[in-house]
Amino acid sequence: MSSYRELLAQREKLEQQIEEAKSLEYAHVLNEIRQKMADYGITLAELGGGRAKGLKVGRPRAGVAPKYRDPISGSTWSGRGKPPRWIAGQDRAKYLIQP
Structure with missing residues (x-):
């Protein structure tokens, strides 16, 4: 052995x-x-082993409608991801976009 x-x-x-x-x-x-x-x-x-130059692979993504608007600058935010400075730490109800 x-x-x-x-x-x-x-x-x-x-x-x-x-x-x-x-x-x-x-x-x-x-x-x-x-x-x-x-x-x-x-x-x-x-x-399917990578991306060819200039070619997007995967499913198309639809944009998300904005949910909040800054009355001063007119900037919008969907409510997803990191909040922008103009809404961070504030009551979001006053920034809601009315349907």
């Missing part, structure tokens, strides 16, 4: 061999993928 240290040494050698094999095969696999993408006209957006 192998000792603990011998097994650790074997594992280290195997990990090195795995990394070497991966490095050697990486370029070949990458070229294959690029070639197939070119042959079939596949885009990064279709793969």
